[in-house]
Amino acid sequence: MALFQIAEPGESAAPHQHKLAVGIDLGTTNSLVATVKSGVASVLPDALGRPLLPSAVRYRDGESPVVGYDALAGQSSDPSNVIVSVKRFMGRSIDELPYRESMPYRFEAGPGALSLKTVAGVKTPVEVSADILRELRTRAEAALGGELVGAVITVPAYFDDAQRQATKDAARLAGLSVLRLLNEPTAAALAYGLDNAAEGVYAVYDLGGGTFDISILRLSRGVFEVLSTGGDSFLGGDDFDQRIFCWVIEAAKLKPLSGEDARHLLTCAREAKEFLTNHGAAPIVARIGSGELVDLELTTETFTEITRTLVEKTLKPVRRALRDAGLSIADVKGVVMVGGATRMPQVQRAVGEFFEKAPLNNLDPEKVVALGAAIQANLLAGNRASGDDWLLLDVIPLSLGLETMGGLVERIIPRNSTIPVARAQEFTTFRDGQTALALHVVQGERELVGDCRSLGRFELRKIPPMVAGAARIRVSFQVDADGLLSVSARETTSGVESSIAVKPSYGLSDDAIARMLKDSLDHAKDDTARRAVKELQVEAQRLVEAIRSALVADGDLLLPDARERIESGIARLQAAMLGEDRHAIARCIDELETETGAFAALRMDRTIRDAFSGKKIDAIARELASSEKGGET
Amino acid sequence: MVGVVWVGGRMGFERVLMDFNVDHFALFGLPEKFRTDTDLLDKRYREMQVLAHPDRYAGAGDEEKRVSMQWATRVNEAYQTLKNPLRRAAYLMLLAGRKLDVESNTAMPTEFLIEQMEWREAVAEARRAREQTELEQLYHRVKQQMKCRYERLANLLDDEADTALAEDEVLRLMFLDKLVSEIDDALVALEA
Structure with missing residues (x-):
């Protein structure tokens, strides 16, 4: 809420109140939650002091799910109910999953998103991710002693719209308010850059458990500008495990394995990979279900050899990202390594050779993303301290377009455009009397629709019948600061309009989310209702005060009857606040917020325009900076 | 001025949007010339995004978030146009009333x-x-x-x-x- 406080950026409604906000790295293998306390970002550990939460959820019959290490413990005995690496399934259909056969899960195709059958019922990847996020939320709220105002959740830069949307849905389901979806390499650059007062062009090489990202950023006087990004959302540490796993099967001449054996050997493969980080050879010893004993030794040389193509596969997007940024290797001042998988010596070596400089490893590659997210969350929540005058300018990773005649893609917004970004394109009808136009929104770099990601379809109807080519249909794409797309279409001669927030074909419908939310709330306790009333009363009070002061400052922007409507809205809310009827208060707040929405917009517009209108921006920036200092004492 | 047309939620907002249609050069306070001080352009761009970017309004109401997004979008568009010399030239032609006919x-x-x-x-x-x-x-x-x-x-x-x-x-x-x-x-x- 706090509808009006934005008129004075940097000054929070209650300057002395530190708002609880966290950064969450929702990883393929491990997840973390971090926060900023007294100006320092740190990872919040669990009760046993462990910073990582394995991204694993075990579903049980009639009991609540178990998340993290305890879930992993059940992995060999109950593989089909322990879901790991769920991030790889986010926003995906079943046909898009590689190595599906070697996974011990019971997949269900479903109409859009895939889902998994467990003893606790059918679970979508969004629900599984929500269980992980809920665990992190509980951890954070216990550690910080209060409810969170919001979270910044990181996603691979190379995530497409469907995957981003799925991540946001999961957060909603976990009861988290998403302040921003932040690209993982950008988060890392933020943590690294602020820590080292870095200036110049940096590359962030981020090889996680299941995804690979490369981002090229320019750091300049507190502005973190992403110049280009690239990657592969199907490439990560898991693939190295898989290579070892295949090598084991071949070397030990094993017959097709059961789900349990496969899981067991994959675990051995991962342990061997980690062991090789500091050793020249790793033993792989396991007894499988048939009684056979696997007893092998994997040397660094063999490991390097069987994973060479994977390492090379990362360098292709690196080249492209450099080219997209219009830069050469010599322009890159440093390479920040992120993700546990960058610990592998052959990865370090290949990156060092490519960039002709030793990679930077002075931040824990597993924590740096969460720390960056925490720093961003702290700022977005309004806990701005003086000196926090930095800004992130990020890009979209993949081009957005529309299907045109013949299954071709018309590119509307090219990849690596700085967000937020909007573009409009005009189309026309191709048949006489055509009254509807089907729009198919796609994402990707290929020229054929079939090779791109389908994000959604919608139809513009009731176009007045005209001869072919006479209609003027303006299709607008808007990508917001989270990198999420919404599309609207309008026939300009008649004004017929249609719009969608692109709910990807693989996403969840709002109804589905509402149902899941209700299900999870049914378990909640009763006193939350009373607390909700209290919170609403506080919120209402703040809203009234904010509007009153806004009216004093900028009441001149309003027509008399508009002002009257606002005043009577305030009166109604104040009356409702005296009672205990939560719904009545909420309704009055909503009404008042709607009533004042345009006023707020006008005020903000005045603020920005005053700032822009040829006046000395430097002076304004200084003013802002000094008012921040004043606010944060 | 703007307040005069305030007639309710949506309409007010649309009016706000119409007002930011100054040209890209004016937006950055730069002369309408092809030869451009790109360092100054970079500097102004960053200063404006510091003021307008949605990250600055994460705790604000929906309308303000939208206005911020519109402004940040506008600033990005203007910057990308002026930064690239070819797009800058084409834009100058457009301002001079010549629409480039690339197709024919x-x-x-x-x-x-x-x-x-x-x-x-x-x-x-x-x-x-x-x-x-x-x-x-x-x-x-x-x-x-x-x-x-x-x-x-x-x-x-x-x-x-x-x-x-x-x-x-x-x-x-x-x-x-x-x-x-x-x-x-x-x-x-x-x-x-």
Whole structure:
């Protein structure tokens, strides 16, 4: 809420109140939650002091799910109910999953998103991710002693719209308010850059458990500008495990394995990979279900050899990202390594050779993303301290377009455009009397629709019948600061309009989310209702005060009857606040917020325009900076 | 001024949006010239995003978030247009009332078109034969020609105010720009 406080950026409604906000790295293998306390970002550990939460959820019959290490413990005995690496399934259909056969899960195709059958019922990847996020939320709220105002959740830069949307849905389901979806390499650059007062062009090489990202950023006087990004959302540490796993099967001449054996050997493969980080050879010893004993030794040389193509596969997007940024290797001042998988010596070596400089490893590659997210969350929540005058300018990773005649893609917004970004394109009808136009929104770099990601379809109807080519249909794409797309279409001669927030074909419908939310709330306790009333009363009070002061400052922007409507809205809310009827208060707040929405917009517009209108921006920036200092004492 | 048309939620908002239609140069407080102080442009851009970017309004109401997004979008669009010399030139033409007709470029002189075709064939040939050095030489030759043309364009736009000749120059540069990205593609294809 706090509808009006934005008129004075940097000054929070209650300057002395530190708002609880966290950064969450929702990883393929491990997840973390971090926060900023007294100006320092740190990872919040669990009760046993462990910073990582394995991204694993075990579903049980009639009991609540178990998340993290305890879930992993059940992995060999109950593989089909322990879901790991769920991030790889986010926003995906079943046909898009590689190595599906070697996974011990019971997949269900479903109409859009895939889902998994467990003893606790059918679970979508969004629900599984929500269980992980809920665990992190509980951890954070216990550690910080209060409810969170919001979270910044990181996603691979190379995530497409469907995957981003799925991540946001999961957060909603976990009861988290998403302040921003932040690209993982950008988060890392933020943590690294602020820590080292870095200036110049940096590359962030981020090889996680299941995804690979490369981002090229320019750091300049507190502005973190992403110049280009690239990657592969199907490439990560898991693939190295898989290579070892295949090598084991071949070397030990094993017959097709059961789900349990496969899981067991994959675990051995991962342990061997980690062991090789500091050793020249790793033993792989396991007894499988048939009684056979696997007893092998994997040397660094063999490991390097069987994973060479994977390492090379990362360098292709690196080249492209450099080219997209219009830069050469010599322009890159440093390479920040992120993700546990960058610990592998052959990865370090290949990156060092490519960039002709030793990679930077002075931040824990597993924590740096969460720390960056925490720093961003702290700022977005309004806990701005003086000196926090930095800004992130990020890009979209993949081009957005529309299907045109013949299954071709018309590119509307090219990849690596700085967000937020909007573009409009005009189309026309191709048949006489055509009254509807089907729009198919796609994402990707290929020229054929079939090779791109389908994000959604919608139809513009009731176009007045005209001869072919006479209609003027303006299709607008808007990508917001989270990198999420919404599309609207309008026939300009008649004004017929249609719009969608692109709910990807693989996403969840709002109804589905509402149902899941209700299900999870049914378990909640009763006193939350009373607390909700209290919170609403506080919120209402703040809203009234904010509007009153806004009216004093900028009441001149309003027509008399508009002002009257606002005043009577305030009166109604104040009356409702005296009672205990939560719904009545909420309704009055909503009404008042709607009533004042345009006023707020006008005020903000005045603020920005005053700032822009040829006046000395430097002076304004200084003013802002000094008012921040004043606010944060 | 703006408040006069305030008639309710949506309408008020639309009015707000209409008001930011000043041209890109005015937005950044830069003179309407092709020769642009790019350092100053960068600096102004960053200063504006510091004020307008949605990250500054994460705790605000929906309307303000939307206004912030619209402004940040607007600033990004203006910046991208002015930063790229070709887009900047095309934009200046637009401001001067000349809409570039890129589709029907039949008006281009024949010898220029022939030269383009020859160059394109040379690129395709070098790509087939995996002649990296040849591609790099072509790249530098095209870049050199572009540099000369940009200088001429600057004269035409800023000193002589000859938009007709400038338009011709912009169209030629668009060809060359396309050619450069083709050579780029070919070079990347060789690397992989």
